[in-house]
Each structure stands twice: as structure tokens, then as C-alpha cells.
Amino acid sequence: MTTINREATPEGDNIKGPNQLHNDLHDIWGNPRGLKALTIVNHTTLGLRFMVTGMVFFLIGGLLAMLVRTQLALPDQDFMSPDIYSQVTTMHGTVMMFLFAIPMLEGLAIYMIPKMIGARDLVCPRLTSLGYWCYLFGGIILSFSLVLEMAPDSGWFMYTPLSSSEYSPGLGSDFWLLGITFVEISALSAGVELVVSILRTRTQGMALHKMPLFAWYILAMALMIVVGFPPLILGSILLELERAVGMPFFEVAGGGDPILWQHLFWLFGHPEVYIIFLPAAGIVSTLIPVFAGRPIVGYGWVVFAITVTGFISFGLWVHHMFTVGIPQLAQAFFSAASMLVAVPTAIQVFVWLATLWLGKPKMKLPMLWIVGFLIIFVCGGLTGVMLALVPFNWQVHDTHFVVAHMHYVLVGGMFFPLIAGLYYWLPLFSGRMPSETLGKWGFWLTFLGFNGTFLIMHWTGLLGMPRRVYSYETGMGWDIFNLLSSMSSFIMSAGIAMVLLDFALHFRFGKPAKHNPWNADTLEWANSMPPSAYNFVSLPKIETRHPLWDDPNLPRTMAEGQHSLAVATHGRREMWGTDPLTGKVREIIHLPGNSWWPLFAAMALAVVCVSLLTRLYPLAGIAVVVAGLFLLRWSWENGAHPKAAPDAEVAPGDPPLHSRTMDGPGLWAMSITLLANGSFFLSYLFGWFYLWTVSPEWRMPETSPLSLVGLILAGVALTAGVVILEKLVRGLRQGKDAGLAVGMYSISALGFVQVAVTLWVLLSADLAVTETSHDAIIMVGLAYALLHGGLGAVLTLLQGLRVGYGFVGAHAPFEPAVVAQWWRYNLVTFWILVGALAVLPRVIGS
Ligand code: HEM
Ligand SMILES: [Cu+2]
Numbered sequence: 001m002t003t004i005n006r007e008a009t010p011e012g013d014n015i016k017g018p019n020q021l022h023n024d025l026h027d028i029w030g031n032p033r034g035l036k037a038l039t040i041v042n043h044t045t046l047g048l049r050f051m052v053t054g055m056v057f058f059l060i061g062g063l064l065a066m067l068v069r070t071q072l073a074l075p076d077q078d079f080m081s082p083d084i085y086s087q088v089t090t091m092h093g094t095v096m097m098f099l100f101a102i103p104m105l106e107g108l109a110i111y112m113i114p115k116m117i118g119a120r121d122l123v124c125p126r127l128t129s130l131g132y133w134c135y136l137f138g139g140i141i142l143s144f145s146l147v148l149e150m151a152p153d154s155g156w157f158m159y160t161p162l163s164s165s166e167y168s169p170g171l172g173s174d175f176w177l178l179g180i181t182f183v184e185i186s187a188l189s190a191g192v193e194l195v196v197s198i199l200r201t202r203t204q205g206m207a208l209h210k211m212p213l214f215a216w217y218i219l220a221m222a223l224m225i226v227v228g229f230p231p232l233i234l235g236s237i238l239l240e241l242e243r244a245v246g247m248p249f250f251e252v253a254g255g256g257d258p259i260l261w262q263h264l265f266w267l268f269g270h271p272e273v274y275i276i277f278l279p280a281a282g283i284v285s286t287l288i289p290v291f292a293g294r295p296i297v298g299y300g301w302v303v304f305a306i307t308v309t310g311f312i313s314f315g316l317w318v319h320h321m322f323t324v325g326i327p328q329l330a331q332a333f334f335s336a337a338s339m340l341v342a343v344p345t346a347i348q349v350f351v352w353l354a355t356l357w358l359g360k361p362k363m364k365l366p367m368l369w370i371v372g373f374l375i376i377f378v379c380g381g382l383t384g385v386m387l388a389l390v391p392f393n394w395q396v397h398d399t400h401f402v403v404a405h406m407h408y409v410l411v412g413g414m415f416f417p418l419i420a421g422l423y424y425w426l427p428l429f430s431g432r433m434p435s436e437t438l439g440k441w442g443f444w445l446t447f448l449g450f451n452g453t454f455l456i457m458h459w460t461g462l463l464g465m466p467r468r469v470y471s472y473e474t475g476m477g478w479d480i481f482n483l484l485s486s487m488s489s490f491i492m493s494a495g496i497a498m499v500l501l502d503f504a505l506h507f508r509f510g511k512p513a514k515h516n517p518w519n520a521d522t523l524e525w526a527n528s529m530p531p532s533a534y535n536f537v538s539l540p541k542i543e544t545r546h547p548l549w550d551d552p553n554l555p556r557t558m559a560e561g562q563h564s565l566a567v568a569t570h571g572r573r574e575m576w577g578t579d580p581l582t583g584k585v586r587e588i589i590h591l592p593g594n595s596w597w598p599l600f601a602a603m604a605l606a607v608v609c610v611s612l613l614t615r616l617y618p619l620a621g622i623a624v625v626v627a628g629l630f631l632l633r634w635s636w637e638n639g640a641h642p643k644a645a646p647d648a649e650v651a652p653g654d655p656p657l658h659s660r661t662m663d664g665p666g667l668w669a670m671s672i673t674l675l676a677n678g679s680f681f682l683s684y685l686f687g688w689f690y691l692w693t694v695s696p697e698w699r700m701p702e703t704s705p706l707s708l709v710g711l712i713l714a715g716v717a718l719t720a721g722v723v724i725l726e727k728l729v730r731g732l733r734q735g736k737d738a739g740l741a742v743g744m745y746s747i748s749a750l751g752f753v754q755v756a757v758t759l760w761v762l763l764s765a766d767l768a769v770t771e772t773s774h775d776a777i778i779m780v781g782l783a784y785a786l787l788h789g790g791l792g793a794v795l796t797l798l799q800g801l802r803v804g805y806g807f808v809g810a811h812a813p814f815e816p817a818v819v820a821q822w823w824r825y826n827l828v829t830f831w832i833l834v835g836a837l838a839v840l841p842r843v844i845g846s
Contacts, residue, residue, distance in 0.1 A: 018559060018560045018561050021537055021566060022532070022537060022559075024568035024569075025532075025534045025537060025568050026532065026533065026534070028534070028568055028571055028572070028573060029120070029121075029532070029534035029573060030533050031045055031533055031594075032594060036594070038596070038599050039129075039594040039595055039596050039599070040129070040594055041121075041125035041126050041129045041592070041593065041594050041595060041598070042121060042125065042533050042594075043110050043111065043113075043114055043121050043122045043128055044115075044531055044533060045533075046107075046110060046128045046129060046132050047108065047109075047110040047111025047112070048107075048111060048429070049107075049132055050103055050104070050106060050107025050110060050111075050132060050135070051104060051107040051108060051111070053107075053135065053136055053139070054100050054103045054104030054107055055104070055500070057095055057099040057103075057139055057143075058096070058100045058104070060095055060099075060143060061092055061095035061096040061099070061100055062493065062496065064088050064089075064091055064092035064095065065092050065489070066489065066493060067080065067088050068088060068089055068092060069453070069485065069486040069489040069490075070486065071085060071470065071471070072471075072472075072482050072485075072486060073482060073483055073486035073487075074479070074482070074483065075471070075472055075473055075474035075475075075476075075478070075479050075482075076471060076472075076473060076474060077471055080470065081470075082470040082471075083153065084149070086153035086155075086468070086470070087149070087151035087172070088151075089155070089468060090151065090152050090153050090154060090155055090156055090176075091143075091145075091146055091152070092156075093155065094142070094152065094156045095142075095143070096410075097156060097272065098183055098184075099143075099183065101276045101410070101414055102187050102225075102275065102276065103139075103183075103186065103187070104418065105221070105276065105279040105280070105414075106131075106187065106190040106191075108279065108283075108418075108421065109190070109194055109221070109279060110122060110128060110190060112214065112425070112524060113194060113197060113198060113215060113218055114197065114201070114535060115523060115527055115531065116212050116214060116215055116522050116523055116524050117197075117198065117201065117202040117203060117206060117212070117215055117523070118202065118203025118204075118206060118523050118536065118539055118540060118542065119197065119201040119203065119535070119575050119576070120534045120535050120536060120539075120573065120575040120591075121534075121535075121573065121591055122193050122194070122197045122201075123196050123197040123200060123589065123591070123669070124189075124193040124196065124665070124669055125591055125592060125593075126592055126597065126598050126634065127190075127192070127193050127598075127669075128189075128190070128193060129595070129598035129599070130185075130186075130189055130598035130601060131185070131186040131187075131190045132186070133598060133599050133602030133603070134182055134183065134185045134186040134189070134602050134605065135183055135186035135187075137602055137603070137605070137606040137609070138179050138180070138181075138182030138183035138185075138186065138606075139179075141175070141178070141179045141182065141609055141610065141613075142175060142176070142179030142180070144175075145171070145172065145175035145176075145179075150170055150171050150172055150175065151175065152172040152175055152176035153168065153172050154167075154168055154172075154173060154176075155468065157262075157265050157269060158173065158176055158177075158239070158261075158265070159261065159262065159265075160239065160250040160251075160258040161251065161258050163176075163239065163261075164239070164242065164251065164258075165242070165243045166251075171613060173239070173243060174240065174243060174244070174612075174613055175613065177237075177239055177240040177243075178236075178612055178613055179609070180232075180236060181233055181240075182605065182606070182609050184229050184232065184233050185605070187229055188226065188229055188230075188676055190222070190225075191221075191223070191225035191226045191672075191676070192222075192669055192672045192673050192676070193669065194218055194221075195219060195222045195223055195226065195672050196665055196668045196669050196672055198211075198215050198218065198219045198222070199580040199668065200577055200578065200580060200589075200665050201575060201576065201577060201578065201589060202215075202542075202578050202583050203523075203539045203540060203541070203576060203578070203583070204539065204540070204541040204542065204576055204578065204583060204584075204585050205542045205543060205583050205584075206542040206578070206583040207581065207582050207583045208581055208583075209299075209303075210542060210543075210544065210545050210583070211545075212522045212523075212545070213282060213285045213286060213296065213299065213302055213303075214279075214282040214283070214285070214286045214522075216282070216302070216303055217278045217281060217285070217306055218278075218279055220278050220306045220309070220310045221275050221278045221279050221282075223310065224271050224274065224275050224278070224310055224313070224314075225275055226675050226676045226679070227314070227675065227676070227679045228267070228268050228271035228272065228275060228314070230676050230679040230680035230683060231267040231679065231680075231683040232264065232265060232267075232268035232269075233680060234264060234680055234683045234684055234687070235264035235265055235268075235683075237780075238250070238264075238687070238780070239261065240612075241776070241780070242256075244612070244615065245769075245770065246770040247769050247770060247773070247776035247779070247780075248770070248771075248772070248776060249687070249691075249773055249776060249777065251773075252695075252696055252697050253697060254697070254770075254771060254772055254776075255691065255695055255697045255698045255699050255772050255773035255774055256691065256697075256773040257690070257691060257694060257696065259321075259694070260687055260690055260691060260695075262320075262321055262324065263317070263321075263686070263690065264683060264687070266317035266318070266320045266321065267314075267317050267683065269317065269320065270313060270314075270316050270317040270320060271313045271314055273409070273410075274313040276410065276413070276414045277409070278309065278310075280373075280413055280414045280416075280417035280418060281348055281413075281417070283417040283418065283420060283421035283424075284348075284352060284373065284417050284420070285302055285348070285351075285352070286421075286424075286522070287366055287367070287370055287420055287421070287424055288352050288355050288356060288370060289355055289359070289521070290424075290518050290519070290520045290521065291359075291362050291363075291364060291367045291518070292356050292358070292359025292360065292361045293359050293360050293361075293519070294355065294358060295521075295545065295546060296351060296355050297351055297354040297355045297358060298347075298351045298354070299545065301347055302347070302348060302351055304344070304347070305345070305348050305351075306344070308343070308344040309341065309344045309345070312340055312341055312344075313341065315334075315337055316337055316338055316341065318330065318331075318334040319334045319335065319337075319338045319388060322334075322335075322390055322393050322394070322397075331390055332390075335388055335390050338388035339388050342381065342384075342385055345381060349374070349377075349378065352374065353374075365423050365434060365436060365440070366420045366421070366423040366424040366518075367420070368420075368439075368440070368443045369417070369419045369420035369423065369443060370416075370417065370420045372412075372416050372443065372447045373412060373413070373416035373417050373420065375412075376408055376411070376412030376413075376416060376450070376451070377408070377409070377412045377413045377416075379408055379412070380405060380408030380409040380412050380413060381409070383401075383404070383405040383408065383458065384409060386405075387402065387405060396461055398466055398468070399460075399461035399464060399465060399466055399467060400457045400458075400460045400461035400465045400466075400467055401458050401461025401462055402461065402467060403454075403457055403461070404454045404456075404457035404458040404461055405458070407454045407457075411450060411454075419446075422503070424518065425524075426503070426506065426510075427513035427517050427529060428525065428527065428529055428531065429530060430506065430507050430529075430530060431512060431513055431529040431530050432506050432507065432510030432512055433506065433510050433512075433517065434502050434506045435502050435506065435509075435510070438498055438499075438501065438502040438505070439499070439502050441495070441498050442495050442496070442498035442499035442501075442502060443495070443499075444495070445491055445492065445494050445495025445498060446492055446495030446496055446498075446499065447495070448488070448491060448492075448495075449488045449489065449490070449491030449492025449493070449494070449495055450488075450492050451488075452484065452485065452487070452488025452489075452491065452492075453485050453486075453488040453489040454485075456481050456482075456484055456485040457485055459481055460478050460481045460482060460485070463476070463477055463478060463481075464476075465478050465482075513529060515529070516548065516555070520548060521545070521546035521547065521548050521549040522546075522547070522548065523540075523547055523548070525555070526547075526548065526554055526555040526558050526559075528559070534573075536558050536559075537558060537559050537560070537561045537566055538557075538558050538560075538561045538562060538563035538564060538565060539558075539563055539565045539575065539576055540554060540557075540558055540563040540564075541563065541564070542583070564576070565588070567651070572590045572645070573590065573591040573592075573593060574588050574589065574590055574591070575588075575589050575591070576588065576589065577589040577655075577664065577665060585655055586655060586661070586663075587655045587656050587657065587658045587660075587661050587664065588654060588655055588656070588657050588658065589664070589665055590644075590645060590657050590658060590659065592637065592638075592644060595634065595637075597630055597631075597633060597634035598634070600630045601627055601630040601631050601634065604623050604626045604627035604630055605623075605627050607620075607623040607626075608620050608623040608624055608627060611623060632794070632798065635798075636802075638659075638666075638815065639659045639807050639808060639812045639814065639815055640659065640806065640807045640808070640811065640812040641807050645657065645659060645812075648660050648811065648812070658814070659812050659814055660812060660813070660814075661814060662729075662813060662814055662817050663817075664814050666814060666815070666818050667814065667817055667818050670818045670821045670822065674821065674822070677825065678825070678829075681784070681829050681832075684780065684781065684784065685832070685836060687777065688777050688781070688836060688837070689836075691774075691777065695773065698773065698774065699772055699774060700774060701774065704837075704838055704841045704842055705766060705767060705778070706761055706765050706778065706837060706838040707761050707764060708834075708842070710757055710758075710760060710761035710764075711757075711758070711761055711834045712834070714753075714754045714755075714757040714761070714789075714830075715754075715830055715831055715834055717751075717753040717754040717757065718750070718751070718754045718823075718826065718827055719827060720750050721747045721750035721751055721754070721792075721796075721823060722820075722823045722824060722827045724743055724747050724750075725747050725796075725816070725819070725820045725823050726820065727743075728740060728743045728744070728747075728816060729816050729817050732810060732816055732817070733813070735810050736810065737803075737809045737810040737813070740803045740808070740809060740816075741803040741804055744796050744799040744800035744803060745796075745797070745800040747796045747823075748793050748794075748797040748799075748800060749793075751789055751792050751796060754789045754793075754830075755786055755789040755790050755793060758782060758785055758786055758789060759786060761782070762779070762782045762786070765778070767779055778837055781833050781836075781837050782833075784833070785829070785830050785833055788822075788825075788826045788829065789826060789830070791822070792819075792822055792823050792826050795819050796819055796823075799815060799816060799819055
């Protein structure tokens, strides 16, 4: 299997010539129109949908910001009531962070990554589609709360007890908790598939160290999402349980602790800042070398900086809590660590400046935004270092100084690079160029307006103006500054409006772009403009970091089908699956096509969300089941299912189809999903030990309410299931599938035994879940075990059926390996739970 390059030869598949090949590929990959457009799973289309939707939410968030600035323009205004003001600011922060920044950047990554790494699509196309629908529905539900004047009003961080039922009795907090959790499903699914795609579907020869820097940044961002979002999901679930059912997790009287919310929130919230910043920095690192006309100085340094940022950002959440009473030593540690992040950031800034210095920078429109970014971001970094000093932090905590700093970092660090990137890639989206005049006006108005707005806010902050107050009295010396700040913010909006107008108009009036208009080095510019649904007619072998600089003919030879995998005869959506380190080809990945199931599943989940909001719990239960059935039905079309892969034939010399191997992308997707799940589980354990050791009113019962014998029995059933499953998977690896169906059925039966016994333990424990947080948290832990056991049992049952249908077996062995991964995870977490909930309390006592 050495010659995988199926070069164009007079005989063979390519005899049809490039046009015919294009048509054939189009038949397989092309998007349907009309109502069926809802079934599209293609990453180009979905990436655009993500970005357009993100822009709409940006406009909503921007409108809310303008309302805030209008209210603050003059002292003693009653343009808004304090109540509405809180809703507007909370929603501004929430919309900007959750509905604009993350989905927008993920949308860009979804659009760009396959094109940059020489793949035809993302590796889980249907997951992309599910992610989009969850985002859209969640966003709509959340925004709807504004229309109802029932929006959340406790700040975008939703601190308890402010957000608890006592101080926020209406539905506001529920809208936030449920809507955000829904949106986070979307962020997580995009995170999972971006990680797997970047690791496993780069084109032939694209070793990790030859990968475009943008892909490195997105890899880090996606991994951070996978690890960073679950703590918030856990927090949201716990808080919603407290609000809806009365389980006291954050309420002191019942043994909870409001500070637990802050920990869970900032465990997510601090990395979130870097999750937003990294892809933006990725845009900068992509554009600067192109406009400087030379490779980036210090590729290795940038990769190092990205990795370091990813790691330390997780250790830093506590710096948001300096004023809640953290021990001195911990404060010193986190303060030092906060300053440490400045190092990788500084490395990147130096690399950018050095690249510009050593190259011949061309000041095109995208570069203007990059320069704006550099100026603003460096200022934001400086005030950040100031804030990391604990004494200074005490001074300006909760003043407009913090608001100003935050916007320098967020708007400067995310919005400016984003616009630079959009201008840069605009010709790829549309085949046309933006207007230089309109673009320049847009930039200068935005840049000046931005600095006017937020530079002044530093000053009002130092003068003591607190954040999140709806009004202020005259005579504090704040009036003129607020007025100037508000006026500048309107200048800024005019600038942004100009930019958006330019984007919209250029689709009609822009000059047609010539190919690779900026003379870039990366593969996305080898696409046609606008791109076709399958990206590339043939997939090249990559030898360098700058394929288009080293071989300017590449776009042509790729389009002519002169490289590998230029076949459409199977009628399958195919691309390379490659080794994560070296980029050597391992298998042909065969992607699923368009489908209604993601939309249907998302719709059912939306019903769950709305019925939980309206407290129609029976309906919510039904909708959960329906969503589950849709998801299972979706997973049924897999492997050797007639709809998925009619045959497994590959050309002689080609590697096998992924569904005929044991290490395909499905296994990787499962592993990354379990990484997220593990982060959720660790957050849960953190909550248990945190309340146990810190919570002021925590009460541990004299004797543990959980039957240890019962739990051990359940654990034994689970362990037995795993042992058999391992044996079956080992057999499949050796090509043996005797007794596979019976084996799967018995494993499933053991799974159900585990579930039944665990359920019995739970029911006989007699927990007072609404009275003590001890009982409530035990309940959540056992529910987790039940859910995982139940799902494992159902999935294995389905495997038994699939063996019967011939969809699984020695000829298509990969699914049992994926299911085994789930069982292993379940085994580990179950025994940890038994240890933490039932054994430890008996050993240590109350
Ligand atoms: C378009 C220009 C923008 C303006 C004029 C603006 C204005 C403001 C103002 C005045 C506040 C403080 C409200 C208060 O403390 O009473 C605020 C808060 C906030 N902004 Fe912005 N903002 C803008 C863009 C953004 C962007 C792009 C993001 C994120 C990507 C963002 C994220 C936030 C967050 C997270 C808060 C904190 C909300 C809270 O304290 O609950 N803003 N913004
Ligand atoms: Cu932070």
C-alpha cells in the first residue's frame, strides 16, 4: 500500500476528464434546494449559516449595547427602568459571549478547516447540522425572553443567590440556564468534530508540523471547549434543579454554597476568554505572513505559545474571585499565574511584529483591521496585567474600569481580527472583492468610535463609577465623560454598519476577484470561488507548510483531478483518513450524506427546553424520549447499513474504508466526547468534595443512606459486561465474529441488571433531596450512573440487532469498539462514584 497517489492516467477513472469528474462529484456532494435545504450537512453551507446567524445575534447584542449607552449618556435618566436595564445588560453580555463570539468563530472554523487541511468536509457532517439547529433554536428561545420582558437579569455570569428563585422569582434565570445549555450542546458538538477532523482528516503528508497555524489555533480552541464547557453545563443543571425542584445546591440553609456556582462558572468562564481569543489570534497569524509576503517568523514558538495558553488558562479561574475571600496564599498563586499568561501572548505579539518587520507589509483592507487589533489588544493586555495585581483589583473591582478593560480585550482581541478575517476570506465566499472606500470609512469610524467609547470608560472607572448601575447622579464629575463615551459608541456603530453594508453590497457590486487575490500560501485558496460542495476534485500530497507558494500550479492540477482520490464511481462521499502525527494515509473515510434526523432531533430537544421552561414536565419527558429515538434512528444508518455503504469495495492498492477498520473517526469522536463527559464528571466530584469540605451548613448523615452491597452488585454486573465486551472486540480485531450477537445481548442484559440494581439502591435510600444538599448531590450522582448504564445497555442491544441484520461483524467491525469505549468509561466512573459517595463517607465519617 505504498502508491496511494492515483495520478491521472490515460486508463482508469480519470478518463472522463475534469469536467465530467466535476459533474459526477457534484451529483454526490451537491446541496439540494427547496425544503430539502434543511437536510444539508455540508460544512461550507453550515459554516456560512453559523456565521450569518452569529451576525444577526451580534446586531441584537449591539442594539442592546446602544440602549445601555443611551441610558448612561446623561445623569438621572429614566429612559429605562432599573429592572429593564438589568435585563438589557445581562442579555447584552450573554448574547455577545454565547450567541455571537463562540458560534461565529466556530462557524468560521467549520467553514475553513476542511478547506485548509485539504479535506472535503468535516468528519461528522451530521453533527455539524445538529450543532447548527441547536444553536439556532437555543438562541431564539433565549432572545424571545427579551420580547416577553422576562429576560434574565443577574448579569451574564448569573451569580447565585442573585439568580436563585428567591431573588429572581420569574422565568428569567430559567431562560438563561436552559437556553444556554441548549446552545452549549452546539458548541460542544462543533468542538468534538473540529478536534477529530484536524487530527484525522488532513490531506496526505500534512504532518502536524506542516499544518497551517490556523488549524493549530482551532485545535486548541476546540479542545478547550470540550474541557471547559462541561463545568458550566453542570452548574446550569444544578441551578435549574434548585430553581425548579428545590434541590439546595447553592442555598446555604440546605447545606449548599453560592460560591460553588462561582467556581463552576469561572472554571468555564476564564478559559472562555481564551476560547474566544485563540481563533482570533489564529486569524492574525494567518493574515500577517500573507500580507508581509513571507513565512511567519518562529512557527514553533507560536505552536508553543498556543499550547501553553491552553494549559495555563485552566488554572486561572480563581482570579475572578479575588474579592470573595480566597485564602492569601491562593490569591498570591493565582495572581502570579494570571501574569504568566502574558508570556505566551507576548511571544505571539513579538512573532507578529517580527514577521511584519522582516517582510514587506502591504496595507490592504484586512491589514488595517490587524493593525487596529494590535494597538487595541496591547492596551487591553496592559490593563489586564494591572487587574491581575490583587491590590489594584480591589480598588477597581466592579467599576467601569473593568468594563473598559474587558472590551479592549474582547472587541479588540476578537472583533477586529474577525473583521480582518472576513475581509480576507470574502473573495473566497463570493468570488468578489470588497469596496476599498466603504471599507476604509468603516474601519476608521469603528476604530475611533471604539477608542472614544472605552478609553473614557477607564477614566470613569477610576473615578469610581460602578458597573451595572442603571443611572448616576449629576455632580460626581462623571457627566461629560459618559456623554462623550456614548457619542463615540454611536460613531462606532456607524462604522460597523458601514462594514456590514460593504459585505452585503459586495455580493452584487464587488469587482470579480482574480484567483488567490492576496497571494496566500494555504490550501483554501485552491478552491474554486465560491467553493464547490466537495471542495477539491483531487486531494494533493503536501510536502511543505506553504503549498501554494511552493507550487502555484496546485489549484489547477487539483481541479484537473491530477492528485489522489479523484473518483466518483462508488457514489460515496470520500476523503482521506490520515495518521494524526505524520499525515500518512490510513483509510478512506466515507461520510454520511444529507439527513433530516439532525433537524428532527434538535426540534425535539427544543420542545424539551420549552416544556421545562413552562414546567410541563410530562411533556418534557415525552420529548426526551422522542429526541432519544430520533438520535438512535440516526445512528442506525451507519457502517454496513444499505443507506450508508452499499459495498465496501476499494480500488486495488487503496486503503480500506474506515468502517472496515477498528480505529476510524467514530472511535475518535467517541473518545473526545468522553473527554467532555469526563470533565463534566470531574466537575461533579469537585462539587461534592467542595460542599463537603467548605459549605458552611453542610450536614453529613451519621450513616450513609446508600446500600454498599447493592452498589457493589451493580458494579459487578457492569464489570462482567465490560470483560465480555473486551473479549468480543479482541475477537473482531482478529477477524472473528462467532457468537457476536449472543454476546451483545448478554452484555446488554448485564447493563440492564446494573441499571435495575442501581435504581433499587436509589429508591431504597430514602433521600430528602429538597432538604439537604447532601442528598440532592447523591441523587444527581446516581442519576448520572443510571443514564450512562441505561444508554450503554440500549446501545449494546442495538449492536446485537445490527449483527443480526449483517450491519456489524467481521466485515464491518468498528462499532463494537466504539461502544466498548463507552462501557469502559462507564466502568471507571461508576466505581469512582461508589468510592466517593458510599465508601469514603463510611471511612472518614461526617
Ligand atoms: C458594540 C459595541 C459595544 C458596546 C458599546 C458595549 C457596551 C457595554 C457596556 C456599556 C457594558 C456595561 C454595562 C454595565 O455595566 O452597566 C457592557 C457590558 C458587557 N459587554 Fe459590551 N459592548 C459592546 C460590545 C461587546 C462585545 C463585542 C462583547 C463580547 C464579545 C461584549 C461583552 C460584554 C460583556 C460580557 C459585558 C458584561 C455584562 C455584565 O456585566 O453583565 N460587549 N458592554
Ligand atoms: Cu479570567
